[in-house]
Amino acid sequence: MRKVVSRDGTTIAYEKAGDGPPIVLLNGSFRDHTIFDALVPELAPHCTTYVYDRRGRGESGDSPEYAVAREIEDLEAVIQEAGGSAVVFAGSSGANLAIEAALAGAPITKLALHEPFYRVDGFPKPPWNVAKTLRVLMEEDRRQEAVEYFLGSFLGLTPDTVAQWRKGPIWAVNEANAHTLAYDLAICGDCSVPVDRLAGYTTQTLVLNSAGTSDWLRAAAQATAAALPNGRSLELPGSWHRIDMDVLGRTLAEFATA
Structure with missing residues (x-):
């Protein structure tokens, strides 16, 4: 894997493939860059893909003290490797991280999200402890x-x-x-949709959910899109928290290259 050094000195490992406008793929809980092994071939004919191991995973380094800001800097470092700006696609808690990065001013040209980990009214939040x-x-x-x-x-x-x-x-x-x-968990905070902050984010954003996902994930995706001035909600075929890969690849390629 290629390596880039984040602002705090942590080494972040990434892979690059394909040809076309850059798109950075950001994973969620548990996973490293290999979660996108099936998606990259779908995107590579249309986009230059950048997949990376988030800090503490795979071949990337880590730091003694964690802060969400450091993960935002990691994403920005990969975007710099992609030419200084890029489309970003992120799923699960990675979607929450991408939103925080976008709101912090990361150079994201378009944002695509898959089922961020928010809880809207009517769905219980995780235990306080x-x-x-x-x-x-x-x-x-x-x-x-x-x-x-x-x-x-x-x-x-x-x-x-x-x-x-x-x-x-x-x-x-x-x-x-x-x-x-x-x-x-630090990235997700209290799991509330940051409606007030999202109201000022005008970059084109596509928020996806699968047809077979949980009600709370569907509601979170739709509420996120509704809070964004330039957000669009789209439901695609799939199972729990997973979109059929060929459909996802085609949708992201069209979004990134339009």
Whole structure:
């Protein structure tokens, strides 16, 4: 992987592929750049893709003290590698991070978001002590329990669903990146849609959700789009928190190149 040094000296690893206008792909909880392995080939004929490992994951470095501002600087460093400005696509808690970066003035030409982790009225918010509980579990190196707690208490997955996830091929990655869940919780804050701040963001923004996702994720996506002066909401075929890859690739390519 290529490397770029973020403002605080942390090394951020990224990969570049394709040809056309630049688009930076930003992952959410648990994952590293490999979450986009199937999406990059869909985009590469139309865009120059930049995928990177967020700090604390994969081949990227980390810092002793975490701050959301440092992750914003990481994204800006990758955008600089892309030529100084770029379209950004981000999903899950990565969408929350992309929004914070956009509101902080990151050079984003267009913004595409997939189901940010907000809770609108009518849907319960995560437990008030979720961050503290996760911190205790990680201090005791109880990584599996930390992952299970995040999936259940924060994402609202049932015990049966979590048990099925434990049998899957990426569970080991979940546990390996469990320490970064605290980063995502810091990014999400109290999970409220920042309506007042979004009202001043005029960059063209596409907010996606899948047809088979949870009601709270659909509501969060639609509320985010509604709060943006130049936002558009679009529902695409897919399952829980996942859009069919060929449809997602085609949609993002059209958005990035229009």
